[in-house]
Amino acid sequence: MGFGDTAKKIQTLADKAERTYQKINELRSEVEETQTTVLDTSERIQKLENEMAEQRAVLDAVATEVGVDLESVSTEAHITDAEEVTTSEGGDAGDVSGTENAGGAAESDGGESADAGK
Numbered sequence: 001m002g003f004g005d006t007a008k009k010i011q012t013l014a015d016k017a018e019r020t021y022q023k024i025n026e027l028r029s030e031v032e033e034t035q036t037t038v039l040d041t042s043e044r045i046q047k048l049e050n051e052m053a054e055q056r057a058v059l060d061a062v063a064t065e066v067g068v069d070l071e072s073v074s075t076e077a078h079i080t081d082a083e084e085v086t087t088s089e090g091g092d093a094g095d096v097s098g099t100e101n102a103g104g105a106a107e108s109d110g111g112e113s114a115d116a117g118k
Contacts, residue, residue, distance in 0.1 A: 063070050 060070060063073075
């Protein structure tokens with residue numbers, strides 16, 4: 001009877017080893033897919049950063065040509081963002097403030113465009 005029990009234990013152990021081996025192969029495949037995704041994403045991010053730098057250079061050149069002070073525009077944008085964060089932490093007032101700022105920005109852009117065309 002000892003050999004029968006041993007054979008069952010060996011078979012059980014072999015079955016567990018086979019399932020473990022399959023699971024390891026599945027995990028290996030998942031890791032390889034994840035690595036591929038990470039590399040692809042990294043390449044896309046690099047391309048987007050390069051494109052954004054090119055667009056920034058064009059925007060800087062256009063702003064300089066038109067006579068817009070980029071530093072003051074940037075400072076104003078940061079202040080507006082900080083105000084929106086502060087008011088949104090307080091509740092619904094953030095939504096109203098965000099709407100007003102967006103409208104104000106659109107109005108000032110329209111004014112600058114009209115002046116630039118004169």
